[in-house]
Amino acid sequence: MKVASVLIPLPVPEAFDYEVPGPIEVVRGDQVAVPLGPRLLRGVVTEVRETTGSNRRLKAIEAALDDPPLPDRTVDFIEWAARWTLSAPGEMAQTALKGLRNPAPRPERRVRRVEGRSPARSTPAREAVLAALGDRSTPGPQLARAAGVSSGVIKGLIDEGVLEVVEIAAVAAFDPPRPDHARADLNPDQAAAATAIADGAATKAFSPFLLDGVTGSGKTEAYLEAVARLLAAEPDAQILILLPEIALTQALIERIAARFGATPAEWHSGVAPPARRKVWEAVIAGRCNLVVGARSALFLPFANLRLVVVDEEHDASFKQEDGLVYHGRDLAVARARIEGATVVLASATPSLETLWNAHQGRYGWLKLKARHGAAVLPDIALIDLRQTPPERDQWLSAPLREAMARTLERREQVLLFLNRRGYAPVVLCRACGHRLTAPDTDSWLVEHRYTGRLVCHLTGFSMPRPKACPHCGAEDSLVPVGPGVERVEEEAKSLFPHARTAVFSSDTAPDGRSARALIEAMAAGEIDILVATQAAAKGHNFPGLTLVGVVDADLGLRGGDLRAAERTFQLLTQATGRAGRADRPGRALLQTWTPEHPVLQALAAGDRDAFVEAEMAERELASLPPFGRLAALILSSENPDALEKTARALAEAIPNAERLEVYGPADAPLALVRGRRRKRLLVRADRDVDLQGFLRAWLARVKVPGSVRLSVDVDPYSF
Numbered sequence: 001m002k003v004a005s006v007l008i009p010l011p012v013p014e015a016f017d018y019e020v021p022g023p024i025e026v027v028r029g030d031q032v033a034v035p036l037g038p039r040l041l042r043g044v045v046t047e048v049r050e051t052t053g054s055n056r057r058l059k060a061i062e063a064a065l066d067d068p069p070l071p072d073r074t075v076d077f078i079e080w081a082a083r084w085t086l087s088a089p090g091e092m093a094q095t096a097l098k099g100l101r102n103p104a105p106r107p108e109r110r111v112r113r114v115e116g117r118s119p120a121r122s123t124p125a126r127e128a129v130l131a132a133l134g135d136r137s138t139p140g141p142q143l144a145r146a147a148g149v150s151s152g153v154i155k156g157l158i159d160e161g162v163l164e165v166v167e168i169a170a171v172a173a174f175d176p177p178r179p180d181h182a183r184a185d186l187n188p189d190q191a192a193a194a195t196a197i198a199d200g201a202a203t204k205a206f207s208p209f210l211l212d213g214v215t216g217s218g219k220t221e222a223y224l225e226a227v228a229r230l231l232a233a234e235p236d237a238q239i240l241i242l243l244p245e246i247a248l249t250q251a252l253i254e255r256i257a258a259r260f261g262a263t264p265a266e267w268h269s270g271v272a273p274p275a276r277r278k279v280w281e282a283v284i285a286g287r288c289n290l291v292v293g294a295r296s297a298l299f300l301p302f303a304n305l306r307l308v309v310v311d312e313e314h315d316a317s318f319k320q321e322d323g324l325v326y327h328g329r330d331l332a333v334a335r336a337r338i339e340g341a342t343v344v345l346a347s348a349t350p351s352l353e354t355l356w357n358a359h360q361g362r363y364g365w366l367k368l369k370a371r372h373g374a375a376v377l378p379d380i381a382l383i384d385l386r387q388t389p390p391e392r393d394q395w396l397s398a399p400l401r402e403a404m405a406r407t408l409e410r411r412e413q414v415l416l417f418l419n420r421r422g423y424a425p426v427v428l429c430r431a432c433g434h435r436l437t438a439p440d441t442d443s444w445l446v447e448h449r450y451t452g453r454l455v456c457h458l459t460g461f462s463m464p465r466p467k468a469c470p471h472c473g474a475e476d477s478l479v480p481v482g483p484g485v486e487r488v489e490e491e492a493k494s495l496f497p498h499a500r501t502a503v504f505s506s507d508t509a510p511d512g513r514s515a516r517a518l519i520e521a522m523a524a525g526e527i528d529i530l531v532a533t534q535a536a537a538k539g540h541n542f543p544g545l546t547l548v549g550v551v552d553a554d555l556g557l558r559g560g561d562l563r564a565a566e567r568t569f570q571l572l573t574q575a576t577g578r579a580g581r582a583d584r585p586g587r588a589l590l591q592t593w594t595p596e597h598p599v600l601q602a603l604a605a606g607d608r609d610a611f612v613e614a615e616m617a618e619r620e621l622a623s624l625p626p627f628g629r630l631a632a633l634i635l636s637s638e639n640p641d642a643l644e645k646t647a648r649a650l651a652e653a654i655p656n657a658e659r660l661e662v663y664g665p666a667d668a669p670l671a672l673v674r675g676r677r678r679k680r681l682l683v684r685a686d687r688d689v690d691l692q693g694f695l696r697a698w699l700a701r702v703k704v705p706g707s708v709r710l711s712v713d714v715d716p717y718s719f
């Protein structure tokens with residue numbers, strides 16, 4: 001009997017076996033419909049084997065589906081990614097099939113010549129049709145237009161049996177990019193980087209690179225040139241460019257369209273299902289060279305993936321934390337390895353992991369040393385708030401206000417950066433001291449004045465701002481505590497009533513289109529003061545912007561997170577890097593209560609190496625990433641007893657292992673979310689320990705009850 005292993009969308013660690021009934025032929029990668037209880041599910045075959053004897057308990061594959069089989073390497077990647085992240089391979093496979101949610105488009109009806117048949121009676125109109133058609137197949141109306149005849153002429157030829165109608169499944173093709181369409185003259189650093197990347201791709205072996213250059217040094221221009229060279233050498237090559245955020249995709253797509261004279265495909269959660277189907281089918285058919293997307297684009301079934309670019313590779317948004325837990329950058333490197341492709345990790349502030357790999361010689365290290373053209377990096381200075389504290393309930397110090405005034409006088413633009421959405425991060429009752437939280441959740445409600453609501457940024461819960469304290473009932477006692485971007489905008493408006501202000505955050509720019517509108521308004525000089533969260537900190541180009549004020553440079557440094565320093569350094573480098581990109585020099589002022597902090601000192605000195613060296617030394621001392629590895633197990637449940645028991649069972653079942661420690665169980669950083677309590681166990685291991693093997697052995701020893709949810713986070717981003 002023939003048996004197939006099939007990945008189906010269930011949270012189980014293995015493929016399911018099904019009998020392959022006689023008339024059905026399947027191979028690895030084929031899509032099939034299989035029964036599960038009363039349902040039929042779409043699955044992917046990973047293996048087909050002959051078994052002796054019969055296994056009556058096996059159900060049979062219902063049907064082989066018409067959709068194209070996944071390429072072998074795509075299946076390899078899915079299996080590898082599932083093993084690496086300890087996720088269910090069937091659920092990983094579903095991400096690769098996301099383009100198929102929409103039904104297949106109706107096949108296209110075309111006419112073509114029936115071989116050996118000529119019209120009994122020839123007319124000029126008929127001759128024109130046959131000449132226009134040649135030996136191709138063409139939709140009837142298009143043919144009529146091309147030949148300049150009425151549709152009756154074509155119908156007559158069909159009735160006579162000279163032409164026939166055929167149905168062709170329409171796979172859209174994307175216009176091929178033209179490598180020479182609008183080439184830029186590269187500077188020597190850029191040219192060297194582009195050559196190295198293109199040479200790497202030409203080897204057809206896995207070639208990883210770090211493309212390291214300050215903001216505005218022309219990294220994008222350099223990797224696009226590598227794309228051009230690759231396409232000139234291999235017109236079938238497929239290239240994937242990953243961005244951390246959807247808001248950034250539109251700008252890059254336009255830039256690529258201008259560079260290559262062809263619009264690339266776009267892939268992220270904001271793309272509508274019919275368009276997704278089109279991209280998916282074109283990608284698997286090899287009829288699409290360039291895809292720009294978010295991390296989920298990694299799971300597209302590329303026919304011939306030759307180059308993957310991860311732009312802003314350090315960005316935390318590449319880590320997906322709900323549903324499947326994975327790091328897009330790490331999986332991009334893995335995908336390139338499996339495909340024998342080249343991967344480029346680009347950043348002005350690479351992650352310590354990537355820098356370490358470059359230091360070790362595992363990644364080629366391509367450096368762009370200066371900003372392109374005349375632009376220089378902004379001059380960064382610290383404002384010591386201990387010397388010039390703002391007034392009560394104000395956030396902009398006198399030196400920052402003065403700098404803003406001078407900038408506005410020169411008709412230049414100001415960006416105030418504060419990585420906090422809304423008006424105030426906390427709402428407090430003056431009468432009883434109660435801080436408002438979302439129901440059954442540990443996180444504070446954030447006041448939003450634009451909408452008049454209190455919002456939980458963790459769960460999305462929101463409510464109108466109440467008149468009375470929900471705890472003690474006191475009237476008019478609720479006060480906002482601390483600043484968010486809306487509150488800073490209010491202050492800027494009252495200081496500069498004639499300035500045009502705007503807020504840029506995920507609230508005011510929730511989607512690509514609204515983000516684009518704000519970016520364009522800023523680029524066109526229609527905004528004088530932009531108050532922004534990290535949503536505007538990266539990637540954009542504002543020629544008139546010459547002053548960046550960081551409202552609270554200490555914000556990310558509080559709290560004991562592993563990456564607090566790294567993330568703050570990256571974020572503030574990106575934010576301050578927005579200033580002075582064109583011909584006017586820029587300035588950045590960082591407000592801080594701790595100007596002696598090494599991260600801020602390194603920023604002010606523009607000394608990334610010093611920061612990296614100090615931070616690496618600390619990580620090495622503690623054997624933390626990149627010198628060791630981490631994994632987190634998060635347990636959550638509405639039932640505190642079950643949670644407690646499971647946590648204890650896990651703690652008692654820890655397998656013996658060397659050079660590895662387990663910490664906890666302890667309350668997770670957010671110990672209560674939507675009524676679910678959360679506990680965490682943390683594993684630290686030396687780099688050469690088989691961490692996944694340890695986790696698998698461990699989890700196999702414990703039965704987790706249905707009332708408890710267990711999620712595994714390998715290489716957690718924060719802890």
Ligand code: ADP
Pocket residue numbers: 184185186187190213214215216217218219220221222372541
């Ligand atoms: P990065 O990706 O490093 O931030 P970009 O590639 O976006 O840098 O380049 C910054 C700016 O400089 C862009 O406006 C880009 O068009 C321009 N630029 C970069 N390299 C060149 C070049 N070789 N010739 C002309 N303009 C360039």
